[in-house]
Amino acid sequence: MIQVRQVSYRYDGGKAPALKNVTMEIREGEHVALIGPNGCGKTTLIKHFNALLAPGEGSVEVDGMDTRDRKSRGEIRRRVGMVFQNPDNQIVGVTVEEDVAFGPSNLGLPPAAIRERVDEALALVGMESFAQRAPHTLSGGEKRLVSIAGILAMDPRYIALDEPAAYLDPSSRDRVLAMIERLHRRGIAIIHITHDMNDLAGADRLLVMDRGAILLDGTPRDVFGRVEAMKDLGLHVPQVTLLMRRLRESGLDLKTDILTVDEACREIAKRIGSNGNGALSGSGPGGGA
Amino acid sequence: METGLFPVPVRGGARKMPGPGQWIAGESIVQRMDPRVKIASTVALSLFTFRAGWADACLISLLLLAVMRAARLEFARMLRVVRPLAWFAGLFFLLHLFFTDGTALWSLPALHIRITREGLFQGALVAWQFAALVLCGAVLSMTTTPSDLIGGLEKLMSPLKHLKVPTQELAVMAAMALRFVPAMRDEFDRIQTAQAARGADLEGGDLWGRAKAALSVAIPLMISAFRRADELAEAMEARGYHRGPRTALRELRLDGKDFAAMGFMMIFTAVLAISRLFVQP
Numbered sequence: 410m411i412q413v414r415q416v417s418y419r420y421d422g423g424k425a426p427a428l429k430n431v432t433m434e435i436r437e438g439e440h441v442a443l444i445g446p447n448g449c450g451k452t453t454l455i456k457h458f459n460a461l462l463a464p465g466e467g468s469v470e471v472d473g474m475d476t477r478d479r480k481s482r483g484e485i486r487r488r489v490g491m492v493f494q495n496p497d498n499q500i501v502g503v504t505v506e507e508d509v510a511f512g513p514s515n516l517g518l519p520p521a522a523i524r525e526r527v528d529e530a531l532a533l534v535g536m537e538s539f540a541q542r543a544p545h546t547l548s549g550g551e552k553r554l555v556s557i558a559g560i561l562a563m564d565p566r567y568i569a570l571d572e573p574a575a576y577l578d579p580s581s582r583d584r585v586l587a588m589i590e591r592l593h594r595r596g597i598a599i600i601h602i603t604h605d606m607n608d609l610a611g612a613d614r615l616l617v618m619d620r621g622a623i624l625l626d627g628t629p630r631d632v633f634g635r636v637e638a639m640k641d642l643g644l645h646v647p648q649v650t651l652l653m654r655r656l657r658e659s660g661l662d663l664k665t666d667i668l669t670v671d672e673a674c675r676e677i678a679k680r681i682g683s684n685g686n687g688a689l690s691g692s693g694p695g696g697g698a
Numbered sequence: 699m700e701t702g703l704f705p706v707p708v709r710g711g712a713r714k715m716p717g718p719g720q721w722i723a724g725e726s727i728v729q730r731m732d733p734r735v736k737i738a739s740t741v742a743l744s745l746f747t748f749r750a751g752w753a754d755a756c757l758i759s760l761l762l763l764a765v766m767r768a769a770r771l772e773f774a775r776m777l778r779v780v781r782p783l784a785w786f787a788g789l790f791f792l793l794h795l796f797f798t799d800g801t802a803l804w805s806l807p808a809l810h811i812r813i814t815r816e817g818l819f820q821g822a823l824v825a826w827q828f829a830a831l832v833l834c835g836a837v838l839s840m841t842t843t844p845s846d847l848i849g850g851l852e853k854l855m856s857p858l859k860h861l862k863v864p865t866q867e868l869a870v871m872a873a874m875a876l877r878f879v880p881a882m883r884d885e886f887d888r889i890q891t892a893q894a895a896r897g898a899d900l901e902g903g904d905l906w907g908r909a910k911a912a913l914s915v916a917i918p919l920m921i922s923a924f925r926r927a928d929e930l931a932e933a934m935e936a937r938g939y940h941r942g943p944r945t946a947l948r949e950l951r952l953d954g955k956d957f958a959a960m961g962f963m964m965i966f967t968a969v970l971a972i973s974r975l976f977v978q979p
Contacts, residue, residue, distance in 0.1 A: 461936055483938055491936040498926050503845045510947035515938035520949040527947060541800035545880040559937065614881070695970050 411435040411489070411567060411598075416467035418453055422452065425557070427453040429621040430467070435567060440590075440599045442609045442629070445618035446643055451602045452494075455569040456501050456619070459489035459598070472566070490560030491569040496552035497544075506531065506540040511615065512563040523562075530562040534588055550581025557588060560647050568592060569600040574608055586611070606633075606647045610669055630666035649673045702804050718779045719836045721843050728769035728841045732956040733850025740838045746970055747830045752819075753973045755826055761966060762833055769841045779836040780829050787828040794821035844876045846948070853950055866944065874930070882923065889918045 411434060418428040428452045435441055435458070443451050456462040457469045460476040471489055474481035493499045502508025506527050512537050513523040531537045534554040537544065544552065553573055560568055571651045573589065590611045593599045601612065609615060615632045617625035619642050625632045640646075653665045653673055663680060667673050716722050728736070747758055766776060800816030839847070852869035861866050893914050903911065 424811060438936065459936055461932060483940070486936060486938045493929065493933055495929060497881060498929035499936075501877060501934060501937075502875060503848075503873055504843070507845055507873075509948060511934075511939070512937040513946045514946055515940065517943065517945050519945060523947045540898065542875065543880065545884065564936065574859075580946075 410437060410470075410472065411466075412470045413454070413457065415471075416457060416464040416469060417456070418462060418465045420453075426621055428429055428457075428464075431621070431623055432467075432621055433616065434624065435600060437566065438593075438596050439614060440593045441601065441614045441616060442612035442617045443602045443618065444604065444606075444609075444644060445624075447487075450621040451618055452571055453621075455491065455571065455600055455602065458567065458569055459491050460485050461491070475587055480525060483516075487512075487563050488566045490563055490565035490568040492553075492556050492560055492573055494570065494575065495692045496549070496556045499556050500544040500552060500559070502691075503543065504540070505536065505542050505544065508544060508555060509558045509562050511676045516563065525691055526562040526564070530558040533561055534558045548581065550577050553577065553581070554588060556664050557592075557595045557640050558587075561592070565597065567598040567600065569602075572604065573601070574603065574605060580693050606645055609647075617644070619653050631670055632666065634666050700888075709852060718775075718782075718838075721838050722771075722840050724770060724841070725807045726770045726841070728765060728837070728957055729960060730955070732778065732950055732952050734840050734848040734854055734950060735952070735956045736838055736842055737847070737854060739848050739959065740834050742963060742967065746967075747827055747834065750823070750827065750830075752823070754970055755823060755830075755976060757966070757970060757973065758830055759826075762830060762837070765837055766833075769837060771837065771840060776836065779840075780832055783828060783832055787825040791821035791825040792829065795825055803906060807837050821831055844890070845873065849874070849948060849950060858871075864941075865951070870939075878926070881926075885922055886915065886919055889915050889922070895916075942970050 412429055416428055416431045417426055419426040419680055426483070431450075431454060443454070445451055451466065453462065457464060457476065458471065460469075460471075460482050463477050469476045471485045474485055476482070476485055498669050500508045501511050509527045509530050510523050513526050518526070527540075528537065531540055534557055536554050536558060539547065539551065539555070544555065552589065557568075557570075557573075570589065573585050577585060586608060589599055589601065593611065603609065611630050615625070615627060615629045616623055617632060618637070624642070625635065625638060633646050636646050636651070636654060647668055649670050649672075650667055652663065653663055653667045653676070654675075657665050658662050661680065664676055667676055743758065743761070746754060766773075795813055795817045796811065798814050798817030798820050800814035800899060802812045803815055803818065805812030842850070848869050851872070852865050855863065855865045855868070893911075898911060898914055899907065901911075
């Protein structure tokens with residue numbers, strides 16, 4: 410478990426604190442999505458998880474180890490992997506396999522064990538045929554997968570990803586998101602920073618941050634139910650959720666805590682099925698979205 | 699011949715053919731040899747080349763040809779490596795040709811020009827030295843992956859650790875430099891395009907204009923390099939990088955062919971030494 414207790418943090422020369430009295434925890438195997446406007450402290454928060462930043466006030470503990478304790482830093486960084494926003498600046502190897510080997514090399518593993526981990530990690534992200542390629546010849550999505558493999562080779566328990574799907578074309582994006590979901594199913598806790606509300610379908614929990622504080626914390630359904638709060642923050646609610654809300658406002662008895670088009674279809678079909686066609690005949694022009 | 703070794707890119711980033719002197723994927727005996735043996739042999743051969751007389755030159759040329767053959771490096775490819783330096787070699791050849799004292803072969807007393815036998819030989823030898831040195835280096839860099847080169851150098855320099863030279867850190871630095879050279883080149887292109895898109899005239903103009911244009915690309919490039927370095931340092935730290943001992947993916951181990959190569963180099967050295975005794979006065 411990662412426990413963040415009353416953490417405040419201020420960058421050198423920063424006027425406003427980047428984090429204000431944040432208390433939260435990440436449980437093992439959880440899939441947490443972290444959203445919020447730019448500059449709200451999301452990245453600052455996840456940098457506290459693996460001791461890249463030490464809290465100014467308060468404390469951060471990873472599986473009981475304090476991140477300010479220098480001796481446990483190595484182990485904390487092994488347990489909490491971090492995938493940064495720009496894959497170009499975190500791939501350090503001359504070839505893909507050497508990059509994946511960077512972490513295990515730092516752990517001081519013998520070459521045979523490193524080889525095993527590298528092969529396993531590359532197979533897990535489906536990049537084994539790229540092992541000998543130079544990083545700059547890869548596409549954006551491939552670079553993302555390589556940087557994830559580099560983290561997986563450390564055998565982490567938690568992985569924090571900073572906008573892993575940003576700047577990707579739709580098919581690469583799906584590939585990366587499916588990868589994240591697969592890691593989650595293997596029991597690795599995922600902390601996923603995103604701006605795209607459509608990336609959230611797999612998350613168990615949603616944290617909304619603004620100006621260095623956590624405003625909302627709950628299941629995605631809970632949080633998106635609070636459309637007004639979200640709007641105040643300038644965050645979008647998924648379009649289907651808005652559609653369902655409008656339909657409800659126009660007098661239909663529909664659930665509004667719906668996040669995907671499939672769910673919406675099912676919900677509407679259910680209404681049609683139970684009440685006959687009459688239930689939807691009153692919707693009028695209100696449903697045109 | 700070795701197309702199977704080039705993974706087919708899924709999309710984008712088509713794999714470029716290696717440029718002259720760059721590593722070529724392959725499985726020949728020279729390619730599989732331990733980088734330490736290759737580096738040491740290259741250094742030895744370069745030293746011999748510097749001090750070579752005619753007999754040595756013939757022997758070294760034979761050896762180079764044999765190694766190129768064993769490494770399956772085609773002649774045409776090697777020619778492309780040497781060609782850019784042909785100008786220098788030619789210049790040195792001419793200098794020696796015209797400015798060496800000795801028995802005149804041809805002269806034009808009115809212009810104080812004369813060509814001597816010694817000059818001809820000396821010039822040819824210098825031009826050969828040039829070509830041989832370049833080929834030595836090219837064979838090494840074309841048959842050894844950059845990471846093996848770094849790994850081999852690190853191992854060869856490891857005795858310097860006792861003198862407090864941080865050889866491992868140096869190796870990591872060298873690897874980083876290799877990794878980011880292509881990235882910086884892409885960045886350079888991007889900045890140039892961005893500046894051109896905003897109306898900067900990067901091509902024409904007088905000397906002052908050109909200098910300003912160069913600056914308008916160099917400064918953003920430098921800033922981006924610093925930012926990159928910051929992020930890179932953070933990413934390395936996040937992946938557990940620390941000063942001090944670390945291990946490597948590839949373990950360098952000498953086997954039969956490496957010992958054979960070392961033995962061969964020793965015999966070659968002996969032959970050169972003996973030939974020197976007998977052939978040259």
